[in-house]
Amino acid sequence: DAGVIQSPRHEVTEMGQEVTLRCKPISGHDYLFWYRQTMMRGLELLIYFNNNVPIDDSGMPEDRFSAKMPNASFSTLKIQPSEPRDSAVYFCASSWGSGNTIYFGEGSWLTVV
Amino acid sequence: TQLLEQSPQFLSIQEGENLTVYCNSSSVFSSLQWYRQEPGEGPVLLVTVVTGGEVKKLKRLTFQFGDARKDSSLHITAAQPGDTGLYLCAGAPYTGTASKLTFGTGTRLQVTL
Numbered sequence: 001d002a003g004v005i006q007s008p009r010h011e012v013t014e015m016g017q018e019v020t021l022r023c024k025p026i027s028g029h030d031y032l033f034w035y036r037q038t039m040m041r042g043l044e045l046l047i048y049f050n051n052n053v054p055i056d057d058s059g060m061p062e063d064r065f066s067a068k069m070p071n072a073s074f075s076t077l078k079i080q081p082s083e084p085r086d087s088a089v090y091f092c093a094s095s096w097g098s099g100n101t102i103y104f105g106e107g108s109w110l111t112v113v
Numbered sequence: 114t115q116l117l118e119q120s121p122q123f124l125s126i127q128e129g130e131n132l133t134v135y136c137n138s139s140s141v142f143s144s145l146q147w148y149r150q151e152p153g154e155g156p157v158l159l160v161t162v163v164t165g166g167e168v169k170k171l172k173r174l175t176f177q178f179g180d181a182r183k184d185s186s187l188h189i190t191a192a193q194p195g196d197t198g199l200y201l202c203a204g205a206p207y208t209g210t211a212s213k214l215t216f217g218t219g220t221r222l223q224v225t226l
Contacts, residue, residue: 004155031212043156043201043216056213091155099144099211104155 002026004105006092012111018080021108023092024073033102034067034077035091043091049075050098082112116140117204117217125223126192134187134220136202143207145178145185146214150199192224 005024013019025032033048047057052069060067064083069075079086093104117138126132136145144163148156160169162178162185169176173196175188185202202217 033212042218045213045215048210048212050210055210093155095212099205101158101161102212102214104157106154 004092004094004103006090006105006108008108009106010109010111012113013082015083015112016081017112018078019082019086019110019112021077021090021092021110023075023077023105025075025092025094026096026103027073029094029096029103030072031095031098031102032069032075033091033093033095034075035093035104037089037091037107038087046077079110082110084112087111117202117215119200119202119217119220121220122218123221123223125225128193128224128226129191130224132189132192132222134189134200134222136185136187136217138183138204140204141182141207142204142215143182143211144205145182146203146205147176147185147187148201148203150201151197156199156201189222192222194224194226197222197224 007022030051034046035043036046037043046059047067048055049069065079067077089107089109091104091107093102095102117136120135144161146161147159149159150156160176165182166180167178173190177186200220203214205211
């Protein structure tokens with residue numbers, strides 16, 4: 001089976017531009033997570049969904065960040081407008097059931113210049 | 114906020130040596146997980162420990178959950194170059210969803226020939 005699929009793998013954008021990261025979770029999984037990883041702050045949970053419904057977005061840093069999950073097989077994380085401090089690796093992950101193994105995608109490497 | 118501190122932050126050893134990585138917190142967790150992350154990839158789950166004092170072995174890796182469920186250790190025997198990577202511990206809370214993990218600060222291990 002395919003794992004969690006993220007796109008793009010790499011993106012370089014200018015400050016002020018809109019960035020959209022995409023994720024396809026593992027089929028059948030009912031939890032979807034968005035994480036951000038930086039050297040300074042490590043791996044941080046931004047938001048997670050259960051059955052396509054956002055459950056906890058307390059980790060979303062600012063109103064510039066938004067996430068949606070229109071159906072069970074697709075989610076987006078949008079940053080508008082982007083800033084250099086948003087540069088990080090953004091991971092999408094999914095799991096079946098609460099507390100079960102979380103499977104991570106390969107990440108989207110974002111650089112904002 | 115629950116914090117997980119890992120030590121050491123960096124570790125460079127030669128093949129065949131033994132090492133221990135520590136994961137400490139002032140908070141109590143319902144379970145604790147260990148992940149390994151290789152460059153350019155997402156974290157991959159190695160093990161989950163659930164019971165205070167529990168010890169689990171995975172080939173040359175030994176994981177222990179502290180009696181008070183606040184700390185954990187990972188011991189690697191006879192390290193090999195394939196063990197190189199970023200090791201992350203992650204704790205699951207007692208309240209709320211068990212999927213809302215708090216990740217540790219990470220230990221970057223390099224094993225050389």
